[in-house]
Amino acid sequence: MAVRELSCSLAMAEALKEEMERDKTIFIIGEDLVSNGGIFGQFRGLPELFPDRIIDTPISETAIVGAGVGAALTGMRPIIDMHFADFVTTAMDEIVNQMAKIRYMFGGQAKLPLVLWAPDGSGLNAAAQHSQCLENWFVHVPGLKVVVPSEPADVKGLLKAAIRDDDPVIFFQHKKLFNQTGPVTEEKYIVPLGKAVVRRAGTDVTILTYSRMTYFCKEAARELARQGIQAEIIDLRTLMPLDFASIAESIRKTRHAVVVHEACTTGGFGGELSARITEELFDLLGGPVVRIGARHVPMPFSPVMEKYVLPQVEDIVAGVKKALRR
Amino acid sequence: MAVRELSCSLAMAEALKEEMERDKTIFIIGEDLVSNGGIFGQFRGLPELFPDRIIDTPISETAIVGAGVGAALTGMRPIIDMHFADFVTTAMDEIVNQMAKIRYMFGGQAKLPLVLWAPDGSGLNAAAQHSQCLENWFVHVPGLKVVVPSEPADVKGLLKAAIRDDDPVIFFQHKKLFNQTGPVTEEKYIVPLGKAVVRRAGTDVTILTYSRMTYFCKEAARELARQGIQAEIIDLRTLMPLDFASIAESIRKTRHAVVVHEACTTGGFGGELSARITEELFDLLGGPVVRIGARHVPMPFSPVMEKYVLPQVEDIVAGVKKALRR
Amino acid sequence: MKISNLEKKALLRKMVEIRLFEEKIGLLFQQQLIPGFVHLSIGQEASTVGSCSALRTDDYIISTHRGHAHILAKGAEPKYMFAECFGKVTGYCKGKGGSMHIADFSKGILGANGVVGGGFPIMTGAGFSIKLRGTDQVGMVFFGDGASNRGTFHEAVNMAAVFKLPIVFVCENNRYASTSPAEKMVAGGSVANRAHAYGIPGVINDGSNVLAVRDSVAEAVERARRGYGPSIIENETYRYKGHFEGDRQRYRTPDEIQQYRLTRDPIDRFETLLIDEGVATQKEIDAMKTAVAAEIEDAVRFAMDSPLPDPHEAMQGLFVNP
Amino acid sequence: MKISNLEKKALLRKMVEIRLFEEKIGLLFQQQLIPGFVHLSIGQEASTVGSCSALRTDDYIISTHRGHAHILAKGAEPKYMFAECFGKVTGYCKGKGGSMHIADFSKGILGANGVVGGGFPIMTGAGFSIKLRGTDQVGMVFFGDGASNRGTFHEAVNMAAVFKLPIVFVCENNRYASTSPAEKMVAGGSVANRAHAYGIPGVINDGSNVLAVRDSVAEAVERARRGYGPSIIENETYRYKGHFEGDRQRYRTPDEIQQYRLTRDPIDRFETLLIDEGVATQKEIDAMKTAVAAEIEDAVRFAMDSPLPDPHEAMQGLFVNP
């Protein structure tokens, strides 16, 4: 079948269309979805196709997320649009104390097949309250799955998997990637949760990354190649469940690892990954696992400062060299 | 001066009394503080002394935390009682997007001298929604300081430091330690933020811990000593700022480290610590940094299961041996 | 709402069952046979039973930290509830929930909730689900006077009003939220008064009159079922026991409690009514109480005799697709 | 509230300043000289200026994502605001805040807020602070129709009512929250109507009549200042521009906008009134507008000429005690 170049936006809309056609229990709920097809145009075309199944609500995030929880408990398969990932803060009780715990604490009586979809990340000069990457909070909460795609094909395939999954999935999609294009086959497919993918093969160091930083890492790898260092890039795609087998396989080969994410380094998922690698693969390691992430400040507005706070290609290059002790 | 045995509850009340006498801008706001002196009796005696400065509110956590933020911005030094640490979830926007960011994002115009005090932890068979340790969320948020005392003397000294600090401090006090007693001098003192303390000297392994797990670690160290292993225990006391110098000093000696906390291992502060140790001290390490924390499930109610999910003394002993490869 | 003599006797029986269940839980807690926290609702039976009696089995409820009564009134079985409170594997939640987290999805009981006001948003979801699936179910969310001050109340009631969701918001105003009097904390005078802010009905009931509650709730349920949207019901009631078992209760006098017991006890009042109306004799009622007491004892025995979970079972049941 | 001719002219001048400021920001944004998002409030000037004119310098305001007007009306200087919007080091927040996060604590401006409804809880704190410090300051929190559906609104208004905090809640109902019409999303008919749920005054004003707004707000401010507690003010207004610059605005017709502009423009109306009343001549007004336009140009120039921050300054100012 043909392969098209699609943006992440269009790939997402296609996933939603295919799934909503297949399963009438799927609906989307959130703010400002209908009129403009979502604030990033990610739902464009869908309101016309499924007029009753895309619901614009008041600005009431606890009720929106709670609505997803309650609907999932009673036979539906909701997709909750969080508007901006930063606003998870306004519904953390619904996510952490309800969504994540209900199935377990009621002894498995219920299931919660829902997707909480949240556009995250910086790079739009949107300042402190509209630029965060908060994925590690949710990795830390038992009962949630966490997805962080980078490529359009994965946005489509993972979103379909997340929708079909019977557990709550937090799906972070990077705001700067909506217009990012990539090849997407016309054939129907899903990308299963919990499978990482090698984006670039290499022998000297394993770069573990996800979401927008995958692109930065590819650029860094090109630069490193020029300097004679072959980096293997693994795009984790989902953080919970985590494909540690693929990670271990790569590190067994390269003996060095660098973790790169956009979230603040301190307290972030890089720590989890680094710790786990050290715990399980210590004897193989030829050097420390190096973490690259945002500096420890809220995101400043001014573009020059935003850039300084975010990891840049040259930081990744430097991090790899540090890991390799070169 | 005399040294008394005080419980954490009494040590806390004493700190509050001393500070509130000293500084009239301090007040305490939260639910059910007055009538019973707080749900853990932690404020007993204070409402009589400072009748207008201990404020019982409706059950409105966003307004309570917001009230702390707004009062701090306008000249007061509030202490916010979060009732149970689990309920930070109901006010995360106020904590993360407001409290943590306001100073920075307004270019340093304001300061936020406030303490958000939250009793956390499990061990009371209080089940999934009343048993969490969420400290790493806040370590991950630039703009917050995080305190996690274990001993009554530190509860007092650190609370005083937190109150005097001009930045927002999240102060987690473990629910199971309210009745824990320990020596507290009658002399006035503060314990500065950002200083760890060695609870037990040892040469073979460094155990890094905090809050209630400090006591578990001491017991484990006694057992390890019987088996010929001398563990050094460092009680971190504050996670942000972190006293990495003391950590490094100990590991330089022992060459092995184990991190123990009650929070879920996955995505927790242990990852941060392990990663940092590996990054900065890799060449010194004689083995992997091992993390011990709760298993990856919400806290189950039944005591037999709760115990199973929480780290136990024997898990710590086993973790140390794993770190030492014995 | 029309009601037969049989139904009246069933209402009394359910109130008695709840009362005896709760008294037993209190006793077992004192004897340290029940771990964790326990919140009893003795005194509030008419509010709960009257409300749930207006529902069908396929209707939904969401309960609170003070949830035993709601769950019993919606049809759950005492033995599995005791077992849950004991942390036994035979409990409704296999020992993972405990007193504050009992659910029985087969009876439409979407669970008790340890977060005050945690149920409001979830019930909006059940409401959307009912509308999207096109059934005529109704959702009822119980909450306290204290919970009405949480933002979740506002967001959920507005949401329900905007979409005419089939939800009945039942406030059991027992005059206190933990240590805090409702009259101090609920601005505007009453919870029902808040209904007007959303353009929906708000009704205050004598919460110790089971028939009055039933009638008023039935109207709200009917309204919801027919697609006219949500209502707020406020039942004025009282809890005889502390906020939790062990509460020192310095916020009220023993006298105040005694007054309620003597003058407004929902069971006493309904018993008297049934006898006065000739619906039941004292003897019949006494026999019924003895029978219920025996059932409760059986249920406790079931729970006592049940095994504790294997500790490893803690690791089961987090995900459907692990 | 009594008002002199001088004050009337000052009100007009402030509205003109805001209008020209906002138009300039729109232009600069189109020219890609301003990074990030920009939300303009052209059309809403009377609501904002009328409200702030009832305040003292030591009173507090908290603003929203659509905050330029509030901040200007409370006395901030355009040049530091432009500089902030440009991300320059001379901006109010040294370039760290941007359009959505401008504050001037020296003028009681506790900041704009990118979280809708984020200001409500914070203002309760200012209210407690005022009470505890024993001053007679007042706090005013601006919010939109959309924000009134957030739980923070409910919690903060109830809290303010319970403690009689000196707060005026000023809703600028511009008929839309982003793409959503208020009439669909705000159950109960109006935001002011919600006041009764808390037993506090709720008033609806013609938000394009600056004097009407000023009078009504002044009453609420006075009430708060004297210790009688909070009020809700709802100013019916309209924004001419999209929700943000670049909004496709498929949720309304150009005609609707045009109608407002023609019939209810707050500046036009007030200009006509001042001329009719003989307070000012057209010539005076034109001269004033020219002067304001020149000031705005100067302010832009200041901002343009200012340096960008040194990137390393991103690491400054997180903590007072690092």
Ligand SMILES: Cc1ncc(C[n+]2csc(CCOP(=O)(O)OP(=O)(O)O)c2C)c(N)n1
């Ligand atoms: C969000 C939240 N805040 C605080 C608590 C602690 N708490 C448990 S019950 C309770 C009082 C609830 O009062 P009310 O809603 O009137 O119900 P009642 O206990 O009277 O049945 C409080 C404050 C909680 N569980 N959840």
Ligand SMILES: Cc1ncc(C[n+]2csc(CCOP(=O)(O)OP(=O)(O)O)c2C)c(N)n1
């Ligand atoms: C908590 C939260 N939810 C959603 C948003 C996204 N958002 C920004 S402005 C806005 C509309 C606000 O409408 P309203 O309160 O009426 O103010 P207006 O824009 O009309 O001035 C929305 C939904 C946000 N910033 N914060």
Ligand SMILES: [Mg+2]
């Ligand atoms: Mg109550």
Ligand SMILES: [Mg+2]
């Ligand atoms: Mg609006």
